[in-house]
Amino acid sequence: KAGVTQTxxxxxxxxxxxxxxxxxxxxxxxxxxxxxxxxGQGLQFLxxxxxxxxxxxxxxxxxxxGRQFSNSRSEMNVSTLELGDSALYxxxxxxxxxxxxxxxxxxxxxxxxxx
Amino acid sequence: xxxxxxxxxxxxxxxxxxxxxxxxxxxxGTVNLFWYVQYPGQHLQLLLKYFSGDPLVKGIKxxxxxxxxxxxxxxxxxxxxxxxDTAEYFCAVNGRxxxxxxxxxxxxxxxxxx
Numbered sequence: 076k077a078g079v080t081q082t083x084x085x086x087x088x089x090x091x092x093x094x095x096x097x098x099x100x101x102x103x104x105x106x107x108x109x110x111x112x113x114x115g116q117g118l119q120f121l122x123x124x125x126x127x128x129x130x131x132x133x134x135x136x137x138x139x140x141g142r143q144f145s146n147s148r149s150e151m152n153v154s155t156l157e158l159g160d161s162a163l164y165x166x167x168x169x170x171x172x173x174x175x176x177x178x179x180x181x182x183x184x185x186x187x188x189x190x
Numbered sequence: 191x192x193x194x195x196x197x198x199x200x201x202x203x204x205x206x207x208x209x210x211x212x213x214x215x216x217x218x219g220t221v222n223l224f225w226y227v228q229y230p231g232q233h234l235q236l237l238l239k240y241f242s243g244d245p246l247v248k249g250i251k252x253x254x255x256x257x258x259x260x261x262x263x264x265x266x267x268x269x270x271x272x273x274x275d276t277a278e279y280f281c282a283v284n285g286r287x288x289x290x291x292x293x294x295x296x297x298x299x300x301x302x303x304x
Contacts (some may be wrong), residue, residue: 084219086205107290110294117280118280119295120291120292120293120294123291131291167234176222178239180236181235182233183233184233189281
């Protein structure tokens with residue numbers, strides 16, 4: 076079974092631009108969660124989608140948004156990029172919601188650099 | 191406030207040494223607990239998890255962790271480390287509801303001297 080895939084793997088943007096990251100979950104998984112990983116803040120939860128609905132949200136500004144499609148693929152969008160948005164963005168999928176007893180499987184991440 | 195503390199930021203050991211990485215959490219209600227590992231250049235992957243039952247949990251690659259509810263701890267152990275255990279280790283916790291958020295610790299970098 077193929078793992079979680081994320082595209083693109085690397086991205087360089089400038090301040091003020093916007094960016095869209097994509098995540099394809101493991102086949103059959105309906106939950107997709109997004110995380111931001113930085114050396115200073117570690118892994119921080121962004122949001123979780125299940126059956127095309129956002130079920131949970133972390134403490135990030137409204138510039139960070141996402142959506143999930145009927146095939147469970149998910150996109151994350153960051154508008155008006157700031158230097159501090161430079162990070163590794165990780166996607167994780169699971170069969171059901173994170174609060175249930177399912178394991179989350181992580182993708183390789185998208186490394187975003189904002190100049 | 192919900193939080194996970196990993197007090198050791200960087201641990202350096204020689205091969206065959208015993209390992210214990212500390213994890214303490216603050217989270218209301220009943221919790222699920224996890225240890226994840228990120229090997230250099232690889233994805234974050236699950237080492238082990240605790241949901242209920244026996245508080246001593248065994249995971250992959252000879253790792254185990256013990257949930258001590260009274261101490262809000264979930265320490266990771268391995269009796270004899272190998273050079274291939276060099277990685278970053280993350281403790282995480284979430285609650286038992288669908289609205290719960292998973293909280294990760296800041297990670298512990300483990301370096302093994304061959």
